[in-house]
Amino acid sequence: MEAHGIPPQETQTVEGAAPTLPEAPAVGAEASLAEQVEALKKALEEAQAQAQEYLEGWQRERAAFANYRKRVEAERAQFAAEATALLIRKLLPILDDFERALQTLPDNLRHLTWVEGIALIYRKLMLILEGEGVQPIPVQPGDPFDPMLHEAVLYEPAEGFEEGQIVEELQRGYKLGDRVLRPTLVKVARKAEPASTAPAE
Template sequence: MSQEETGQIKNETDHQTTADEPVDAESVKTAREETAEQPQPSDAALVQAQKQAQEYLEGWQRERAEFSNYRRRVEQQLKDSYQNASLDMLKSLIPIIDDFERAMTSAPEGLADQPWLNGVMLIYRKFQKLLDDQGVTALDPAGEVFDPNRHEAVGIDDTTDIQSGHVTVTLQKGYAHGERILRPAMVRVAR
């Protein structure tokens, strides 16, 4: 730094007042006028700004809640779609199980020891296990009270052996997955 610059800085600091120096009234009055001339936010503008900030906050919170609800709704729809697709697939396997049962019941007695029939029975058991693992249960309601939500009545029997309103015979098994009926059982009901 040159001597000239050092002298200039010293002169500038000499002109500044310190807390120990007396301040004249004229300079204080001038400082107040300058401060008064600067624009001050009015109370109305401040209230308006606070009101607008509150509206923005409420709008943001509302949008955030709506988005959260939207996300939950989409997740539930995806879950429902997946479950419906799974149940539709399981429903499509039920006729195959019926065919296996009919094939095994119609096999002649003399063929019981045939390896191919044992293979068919093995495939049937695998299908049954698959349905069991997926939570599908067979409905064979013979002797139970007729329930139109779970059974499909295809006939009425006049009998004294079974109480009125009860299933006399199951013509075709039904299937359920939890509380949801995949196929109602076809039954005959006592009068």
């Protein structure tokens, strides 16, 4: 019996048949897939190259910042050292006054309490300066004159000394580490000039 004019066999075919499978891709479709893979590879390479560029740029900026920080720290340390050296230079004349006062003090006054107090202040000042790295420049008679450490105030012949030797220390010099804060003022020996002979009359 036919339903609505459709043969029974044709009705079964339409209602119960499995879906039709897609046909195998044509040669053109395979080429399109290969192009997509190649495009993806190219995009990946470009992304990796850009990431590497960003990484190198970040590393450069990081190194530049590290160098900047080191430079700032070095400048800060140098500024602190300059400020310390300036302050110590201002204290050195006070140290000289203490030393002159104690050297010229009469023996009959050395036992007095106030004199001992002054000597104690002098020693405390010396300890503070030594704690900052300040050391006197050692000078002995007969040492060779060194323009890096000494400043010649007088040049004169001196018996027992060769030319260029230090005869006497006139004012003590000081160093802060390896840096000369104040050179030692010294008297330096020079060769005696030959006595001039008057022409015979």
